[in-house]
Amino acid sequence: MLIHPEQPACVLVEQFDLTAEAVHPLIRGVETKLLSVLRWAREYLCRPHPDLGRKGPVCPFAQASLDRGMFYLAVHRGETVEPGTLDQLMLTYRDWFRELPPTGGPAAQFKTILLTLPDVPPERANAIVDQTQERLKPRYVPEGLMVGEFHSGPPDKAGLWNDDFRPLYSPVPLLAIRHMVSSDFPFLADDRDSVATYLRLFGANTPPALRARVGAAAREFGLSVPGPPPVNPRTPVPQLADQQGATS
Structure with missing residues (x-):
């Protein structure tokens, strides 16, 4: 478990924290729900889906994130949450996300933080998650970060490759923080x-x-598209990190 250096109430949970003999008070009583999130990641995000519309897993990065120990769960407890409180919490985790190693290079794209809301009933949680994502997107995107919404609804957003597929399902309502990738344009x-x-x-x-x-x-929008960078014949051309789409 990682503890925020300045705000000890903010923690990042790893898998072994959920099965330890003495669990952190923040996650006591919701271990099963948090384990279901990890199971969902392995059995849904890391696998192909017949409705996805392309080959490969639902999320091309999830398996590597799990394998590298860079798939973190954060938790907000309580059956209710005020928008301002949740916004500030998400911004705290956003800033912490940027500081977590690695802070650069190809491996950084595998970092992810999932802020879970295990106590909020679905009839309230789904709207809370959707509205929070909409409010915070302008405060993530300029920094090259994405904030994604997941819940049991699921969110009414189509997949990139199949307009009839709603890929943002999760068993526990959550908001995901990750780096932007080149296929995020839609x-x-x-x-x-x-x-x-x-x-x-x-x-x-x-x-x-x-x-x-x-x-x-x-x-x-009256914007210019940068031209391709000059290619030095002695320098290998860098490969794009992802051509398939993150979580869709």
Whole structure:
């Protein structure tokens, strides 16, 4: 278990913390629910799905995140949560996420924090998760980060490869923090500032399948698409981290 250096009430739970003889007070009584999140990650995120619309697992990064010990669970207890309290908590975990090693390089893309709400009843939790994601997205995207919503609804957002698939299901309501990847553009295409951030980070290395859509959005918002970087024949061309889409 990792404890925030300045806010000891904020902790990151790892798998062995859930089966220890003496569990942390924050997770006492919800160990089964948190274990179900890990099981969901392995049995759903890490596997193909017949409705996904492409080959490969639902989330291309989940298995590597689990294998590398970079798949962290955070927990907020209580049957109710005020929007301001949850927003501040998510921003605390956002800032902590940036400081967790590795802070750079290809391995950093495998970090993820899932803030779970194990006590909030689904009839309230689903709306809380969706509304929090919508409020906080503008405070994550400019920093190259994504905040994702998952619950048993599931959220009414289609997969990237099948409009009839709703991939953001989870057994426990949660909000996910991860790095943005080049295939995230469809999640960002309807907002000028988000498109500008995407172009800054990935514009010169947009996946081929998304180039037309990125170009159209850039023209719509009056933005320029960076040209491809010059290729030094002595330097290997870097490979894109992901061409499939994160969690969809």
